[in-house]
Amino acid sequence: MRFLLVEDSDELAQAVASGLALEGHAVDRAATLGEADDYLESAPYDLILLDISLPDGDGRDFLTRQRRAGASTPVIMMTASASVTDRVATLDQGADDYITKPFDFAELQARCRAVLRRQSGVADSRRHFSGFTFDALGATVTVGDEVRELRARELRLLEILLSRPGQTYSKPHLIDRLFSFDEEVSDNAIEVYIGRLRRKLEGSGARLETLRGVGYRLIPE
Incomplete structure (x- = not known):
């Protein structure tokens, strides 16, 4: 599967991209929302991992624009907020799931698998x-x-x-x-x-x- 990782932290992005690559996924990393737009114009993606706080804007606004434009690519939001209100609002804006930083990579793997299964209509692995x-x-x-x-x-x-x-x-x-x-x-x-x-x-x-x-x-x- 091909993933787009939108994350400005080099350390976190490298760790996530390396882990996903070991599973056989192709991962393109964007450090800004502008770069993410460029990638989305160039290739199709199976899943987007999207940070909220980015140098050139809020990931939630980016998600809202994507959904209003009719984009249906699954999105997992990566957020540092533990607030239930913030997490619910993120899901209401069109996210398919969220994960709270700092997170264990095994949890991210499981959430990616679950979202991709739902997207394909398959409940079992x-x-x-x-x-x-x-x-x-x-x-x-x-x-x-x-x-x-x-x-x-x-x-x-x-x-x-x-x-x-x-x-x-x-x-x-x-x-x-x-x-x-x-x-x-x-x-x-x-x-x-x-x-x-x-x-x-x-x-x-x-x-x-x-x-x-x-x-x-x-x-x-």
Whole structure:
């Protein structure tokens, strides 16, 4: 998944971005609301982590503008306020969740997973499809009685493909979803991850199909 992190503290931003990258997420970091606007004009995001107090304005005003413009990207507000009134107001303005600073990274991970599950309409971290079970929380694919571990980017790629089985995803689209602007991506990076994922799905009733010159899709065998 691709996240936009809007946070002016270098120390906190680096810690959050590094932790999310280890999970296979692509993270772009904006230190101001102006930078956040630029990023949003350049790429689609699956989730925005938004600080309230930023050098050029209030994150809540930014959120209100986004919602009034029709943007539906999930937003988790990061706030130093423990006031119930402030937290309720943040949710009423269109935030999908909030987390109070200082926070434990494990809690942020859990809140990100919960918001993304709600966004996709999936309540459970496990998904059954054509002869295999995908466990996003456990980072595994189970085929028959065999549990196969997924590396971080394999997991994120399977999440994307499983979000709409049968839909074709182009290579540029997958690159946008899996890699941040700061990462150097080779031309065959997606092909490498597709190949790895195919091996993890061997023996199931699913097929990861390549449509030459078009993209990739996950379909029943």
